[in-house]
Amino acid sequence: MQLFKKPNLNFMKYKFIALAISGFIITIGIINITGVKGINYGIDFAGGTLLQIRFKDSIPIAELRESMRNANLGNSKIQEVEKGEKEFIIRTMLPEKDADQELEAHVIMGNKVVEVLKSSEDKIATQQGLADLNNIDKDELAYILESFSPDNAKELAEKIIDLRESTKLKGIIENFNQITDENIDSETIKFLKEKTFLGSLCIKRRETVGPQVGHDLRTKAAQATIWALIGMLIYIGLRFKFAYGVSAILTLTHDVLVTLGIFSLTNRELNLPVIAAILTIVGYSLNDTIVIFDRVRDNLKILRKHHFEEILNVSINQTLSRTIITSVTTFLTVASLFLFGGEVINDFAFTMIIGVIVGTYSSIYQSCSLLYFWKIIFKPKKGLGK
Numbered sequence: 316m317q318l319f320k321k322p323n324l325n326f327m328k329y330k331f332i333a334l335a336i337s338g339f340i341i342t343i344g345i346i347n348i349t350g351v352k353g354i355n356y357g358i359d360f361a362g363g364t365l366l367q368i369r370f371k372d373s374i375p376i377a378e379l380r381e382s383m384r385n386a387n388l389g390n391s392k393i394q395e396v397e398k399g400e401k402e403f404i405i406r407t408m409l410p411e412k413d414a415d416q417e418l419e420a421h422v423i424m425g426n427k428v429v430e431v432l433k434s435s436e437d438k439i440a441t442q443q444g445l446a447d448l449n450n451i452d453k454d455e456l457a458y459i460l461e462s463f464s465p466d467n468a469k470e471l472a473e474k475i476i477d478l479r480e481s482t483k484l485k486g487i488i489e490n491f492n493q494i495t496d497e498n499i500d501s502e503t504i505k506f507l508k509e510k511t512f513l514g515s516l517c518i519k520r521r522e523t524v525g526p527q528v529g530h531d532l533r534t535k536a537a538q539a540t541i542w543a544l545i546g547m548l549i550y551i552g553l554r555f556k557f558a559y560g561v562s563a564i565l566t567l568t569h570d571v572l573v574t575l576g577i578f579s580l581t582n583r584e585l586n587l588p589v590i591a592a593i594l595t596i597v598g599y600s601l602n603d604t605i606v607i608f609d610r611v612r613d614n615l616k617i618l619r620k621h622h623f624e625e626i627l628n629v630s631i632n633q634t635l636s637r638t639i640i641t642s643v644t645t646f647l648t649v650a651s652l653f654l655f656g657g658e659v660i661n662d663f664a665f666t667m668i669i670g671v672i673v674g675t676y677s678s679i680y681q682s683c684s685l686l687y688f689w690k691i692i693f694k695p696k697k698g699l700g701k
Contacts, residue, residue: 322632326679327624330687333680337569344576354579357586358522360536362529363408364425367520368432369486371449371513373400379432386431388424392584396659402485402519404659406584422523432516440512447514448507449479449487456511463506471503479517487517536590540571543594547601555608558693562685563604566677570600573673574666581665588663596670603641603678607634611683623690627683635679642675 348354358365376395383391383405391407407428430438437447446459457472464471479488488494490513491504524532544564552560571593578585610630618626649671653664 322635324632324635325628326631327628327683327687330680330684333676334684337573337677337681340576341569341572344572344579347576348579352579352582354575355582355584356529356533357584357589358406358408358524358529359586360529360533361408362524362527363406364422364428364524365520365522366405366407366425366428366518367396367402368405368429368516369402369519370400370516371487371489372515375400376403379403379405382431383428386427388428388431391428394659394661396657425521425523429516429518434515437512437514437516440514445512446510448475448511449514449517451511452476459510460503460506463503471499474499475507486519488513532587536587539590540594540597543597544568547597551601551605551608554605555612558686558689559608562682562689563601563608565685566604566682567597567600569677569681570596570670570673574669577669578666583662583665586662588660589666592663592666592670595667596674599645599670600674600677603638603674604682606637607631607678607682608686610634611686624687627687631679631683638675638678642671646671 376393379393383393388407391405394404394406396402396404405428407424441447446455448456451459453469453472453476456475457468460468460471475494478484478494480486484493491508494507495501495504544567547567548560548564550560551563574593574596578589583589607630610633611627614626614630614633618629621629646668649664649667652660653668656664
């Protein structure tokens, strides 16, 4: 499939403008990262607690935020998991001055979030010595049931907890009739009503990352990106020539810096899925760049009498249909993730969208421009045309 029939666009004519635009964006991004907002590290890198909570009744996200602010937890980030205002992901971190506290401090902070969100009825029931059936585990429930049915306590506990965690109930039992529907006898239900209560919320997931683990993850993420670039430099240097390798790595570095700059300007959270997206962008952009470089290498043999800048232009035009088709199909996929994938993968999808756009732009304008400037500066005697 070809979108363009023998295109003849003079891309290299705008090489200086393209470099100026990229330089401007990267400079703004670096200034923002180093001197203004900085990078908004997520729990993976900064340490903190992530809670995925489902409520029995719908609750507006604005009300949640107000409750958190009133409890001095206003720095917590709340994301709605699904429409209906019943399930949320809450990320909470200690204030920056206390961020290096031990893991226990982050656990305590997470416990405080749960206490703030519990209803007054939950707190009264807990003070009366009742167990929360929506947050109790199988062993705790089996222990309670032993006084009622010693022989079947474990089996009953597993049945009830499996019901609670089923796709039907999604982690929370809203009333005891839902247990009755699962063929659990009325005497067991009566006993449970005496010993337990149905809390207004359930904690479906809880992750706590200490500051040291966050620091280690941040270091390893940076190392992974650097080693990926070095590995690509070696591969392209062997597969083509060293000049191609350097141009490709500078192009990929450009993509990473522009993406990080835009990410910082939009104040989005940098976490491990975002790092995965950045590494995916690096691979995507490299693939596009190599296609163009491969055509450049072929054209150096075919168009020997042409100037190098002209060969670069011809190569970009010859691969333009492939570049656009690949970019559009990839963009449609990640745009769908961004629009319909939910809040949990929103940052990942946003990073991919920026990466696809920047990667396509850099493959066309930056990679060949850098190869051209390499020839002008270092004047290799062979391998890069006239």
